Amino acid sequence: MSPRTAAGVDPTVPAPVVELVGLAAYTELAEFGLLAARSVDAPDLATRQALADGADRALARQRALFALVSADDGVVPGVVGATVMAPFEDALADFDARTDTDDWAEGLLKGVVGHGVAQDFCRILAGGLDGSSGRAVRKVLERPAPGPEAGADAGADAEAIWLLARMAAADEVLASRLALWGRRVVGEALGVVTALLGRRPQLVVLAAEAATRLGAELPAGRDTASSDTEVAVRSWLVARLTGEHTRRMDRMRLAA
Numbered sequence: 001m002s003p004r005t006a007a008g009v010d011p012t013v014p015a016p017v018v019e020l021v022g023l024a025a026y027t028e029l030a031e032f033g034l035l036a037a038r039s040v041d042a043p044d045l046a047t048r049q050a051l052a053d054g055a056d057r058a059l060a061r062q063r064a065l066f067a068l069v070s071a072d073d074g075v076v077p078g079v080v081g082a083t084v085m086a087p088f089e090d091a092l093a094d095f096d097a098r099t100d101t102d103d104w105a106e107g108l109l110k111g112v113v114g115h116g117v118a119q120d121f122c123r124i125l126a127g128g129l130d131g132s133s134g135r136a137v138r139k140v141l142e143r144p145a146p147g148p149e150a151g152a153d154a155g156a157d158a159e160a161i162w163l164l165a166r167m168a169a170a171d172e173v174l175a176s177r178l179a180l181w182g183r184r185v186v187g188e189a190l191g192v193v194t195a196l197l198g199r200r201p202q203l204v205v206l207a208a209e210a211a212t213r214l215g216a217e218l219p220a221g222r223d224t225a226s227s228d229t230e231v232a233v234r235s236w237l238v239a240r241l242t243g244e245h246t247r248r249m250d251r252m253r254l255a256a
Helices: 015-040 045-069 077-088 093-098 104-126 131-141 158-170 172-199 201-213 227-251
Strands: none
Touching: 015 045, 015 077, 015 104, 015 131, 015 201, 045 077, 045 131, 045 158, 093 172, 104 131, 104 158, 104 172, 104 201, 104 227, 158 172, 158 227, 172 201, 172 227, 201 227
């Protein structure tokens, strides 16, 4: 049974939208889990509350994504969510295993960098969606710049970015260690992206469409399924994600 024909999912929603909503919702769930875990053992009460607020926003964004593909307002969101997220259930398992750490600050940075790459990936892919449904997905995924007082519409990791920036500014040794850790995490995160593209052809189609709309030069006269085009799309996408990662690290005063 495909996600579009499963109970709770609106069959009129285009398949690429369902695919992307599933991936984006899964990344929000992962972000919630990490922020909630870091909140439990945060060094002080204010930090604990700030990260809890970010975790709450991750679930709010996830619910907004589910609403875009739900067939009936009366359907329990978890039913729709389990359906659309199922293809990505283990997408971050290898990443989590390779970036396991007992250090609190490293664990927080893992979420900001690793899940940040996944969320950037979703936002870029949303640029390949047509029509009103594409605009709706992009609206949910858009995020204002983080600050010390993140608003209700800010990204789930806004507080985490601000907290890490403060910590890095106050401790040069910690900043150096986190910068090195960030390089390792982003490499693993980009590996997740390329693995997803290899397993989910629809994501390659969305990436190619987004690349074309943003002016990327792809091989002329080739369809998306061709190896040359797929390699070009992947290279373009990794370059975009790396650029976003560099900007994110700069906001935290950490060298990318």
